[in-house]
Amino acid sequence: MLLNIEKLIYGGDGLARLPADERGRGKAVFVPFVLAGEKIEAALTEEKPGFARAHASTILEPSPHRAQPPCPHFGRCGGCHYQHASYEHQLEIKKEILRENLRRLAKLELDCAIEMHPSPPWNYRNRSRLQVQTRPEFAVGYFKFASHELLPVEECPISSPLINRGIATLWQAGRVGKAVEGVREIEFFANGNDTRLLVEFLCAPEARRAAVRAWAEDLCSAMPEIAGVAAFREPQKGVQAPLVTVGTSELTYQTKTAAYRVSAGAFFQTNRFLVDELIRIVTAGRSGELALDLYAGVGLFSTALACNFRHIVSVESSQTAANDLQYNLSGSGKAVHSATEQYLAELGEMGHVGHGAAVLPQLRKPDLVVVDPPRSGLGDRVARLLASAGAPRVTYVSCDPATLARDLVPLQAAGYRVEQVHLIDLFPQTYHLENIVQLVR
Numbered sequence: 001m002l003l004n005i006e007k008l009i010y011g012g013d014g015l016a017r018l019p020a021d022e023r024g025r026g027k028a029v030f031v032p033f034v035l036a037g038e039k040i041e042a043a044l045t046e047e048k049p050g051f052a053r054a055h056a057s058t059i060l061e062p063s064p065h066r067a068q069p070p071c072p073h074f075g076r077c078g079g080c081h082y083q084h085a086s087y088e089h090q091l092e093i094k095k096e097i098l099r100e101n102l103r104r105l106a107k108l109e110l111d112c113a114i115e116m117h118p119s120p121p122w123n124y125r126n127r128s129r130l131q132v133q134t135r136p137e138f139a140v141g142y143f144k145f146a147s148h149e150l151l152p153v154e155e156c157p158i159s160s161p162l163i164n165r166g167i168a169t170l171w172q173a174g175r176v177g178k179a180v181e182g183v184r185e186i187e188f189f190a191n192g193n194d195t196r197l198l199v200e201f202l203c204a205p206e207a208r209r210a211a212v213r214a215w216a217e218d219l220c221s222a223m224p225e226i227a228g229v230a231a232f233r234e235p236q237k238g239v240q241a242p243l244v245t246v247g248t249s250e251l252t253y254q255t256k257t258a259a260y261r262v263s264a265g266a267f268f269q270t271n272r273f274l275v276d277e278l279i280r281i282v283t284a285g286r287s288g289e290l291a292l293d294l295y296a297g298v299g300l301f302s303t304a305l306a307c308n309f310r311h312i313v314s315v316e317s318s319q320t321a322a323n324d325l326q327y328n329l330s331g332s333g334k335a336v337h338s339a340t341e342q343y344l345a346e347l348g349e350m351g352h353v354g355h356g357a358a359v360l361p362q363l364r365k366p367d368l369v370v371v372d373p374p375r376s377g378l379g380d381r382v383a384r385l386l387a388s389a390g391a392p393r394v395t396y397v398s399c400d401p402a403t404l405a406r407d408l409v410p411l412q413a414a415g416y417r418v419e420q421v422h423l424i425d426l427f428p429q430t431y432h433l434e435n436i437v438q439l440v441r
Contacts, residue, residue, distance in 0.1 A: 004040075005040065013031060039061035098421075128159040132183050140171065207233070296315055297372070314336065319337060341381060417440060
């Protein structure tokens with residue numbers, strides 16, 4: 001069938017429509033790896049009552065923004081979605097998707113421009129996770145597009161040069177029979193100047209400790225830039241148990257602001273070119289008595305805010321990240337190991353900034369709250385608790401425009417208005433969006 005692509009939507013697909021029928025407007029069809037304005041020949045791959053999916057077999061009228069993907073795996077690999085578009089056009093796609101989500105879900109027409117912060121489009125990732133197979137033959141790579149089938153990959157153009165050297169080292173080990181059965185995933189994390197690697201193994205329950213240790217030691221010997229390998233068993237009942245550590249289980253990540261300890265299993269931003277820009281947007285020009293940093297991770301923003309706030313309270317639910325957070329704050333702030341919802345509920349009940357016991361009771365209202373939630377966002381209850389904390393300024397760092405827009409509804413209802421919107425392109429070649437919204441009331 002012939003389809004006209006109307007626009008791109010969040011998730012990477014293009015939107016087209018089947019011909020109208022007696023019920024009215026035609027059913028929506030989602031098509032990957034196309035661009036707005038293109039006319040394509042397509043075949044349906046799935047049809048549901050409310051929508052359909054299709055695959056473009058021929059691009060009959062290509063967009064002027066279409067580009068030749070440099071990666072031979074593009075279209076089969078599930079990692080990238082936009083390599084067929086020029087980088088400048090990728091930014092425009094993302095800006096319009098953000099604007100549409102805010103308009104449709106939050107009923108928000110922006111009075112301010114969306115400030116764009118581009119990235120070098122290649123070799124930007126400081127963290128990459130690969131799938132591993134040992135039978136019937138060794139391979140490492142990523143899942144195929146819309147699949148859990150392994151696609152062998154020997155080079156990844158969006159990963160850092162050092163990570164690509166790490167991938168090559170894995171292949172060398174696998175080809176001579178050194179790979180260990182039961183290691184299912186391997187993640188590389190590179191430091192700020194791409195000179196040191198921390199490696200994580202995720203192992204099946206049956207993986208043998210001695211064999212895993214032997215492979216970890218061999219990798220460290222084969223690649224001196226590897227600071228350490230930390231192996232974990234797959235989570236059982238939500239708990240991920242350590243299995244083996246060879247070398248160190250932490251890495252120091254240097255930014256313009258500070259040096260951060262990041263342990264295996266702790267979250268850190270993945271674009272090695274934009275970490276400092278992210279910190280600057282969140283913290284520049286902010287000062288006062290008290291700042292709250294919720295979903296604080298290892299303290300990326302807390303450590304910078306500590307330069308201009310008298311008190312910092314940072315809340316993180318992961319024990320591993322909370323340990324790094326306390327270390328990185330170095331006595332200049334209070335690290336709280338807690339879920340954000342629990343902390344804000346206690347804050348409202350106690351009437352001061354505390355957690356189980358009085359902490360800074362003289363400060364009843366923060367001057368600034370920074371939130372950097374996971375992709376699921378705040379949710380209605382946390383958003384309402386956040387509004388009740390009474391901060392005149394809230395900075396919302398989001399990696400999902402839909403949950404961001406949803407969370408802005410109760411915040412706007414509580415009197416907050418959007419002052420600035422930033423789109424920081426932490427994930428070139430993919431549909432993922434990182435946004436910062438500055439709110440005031």
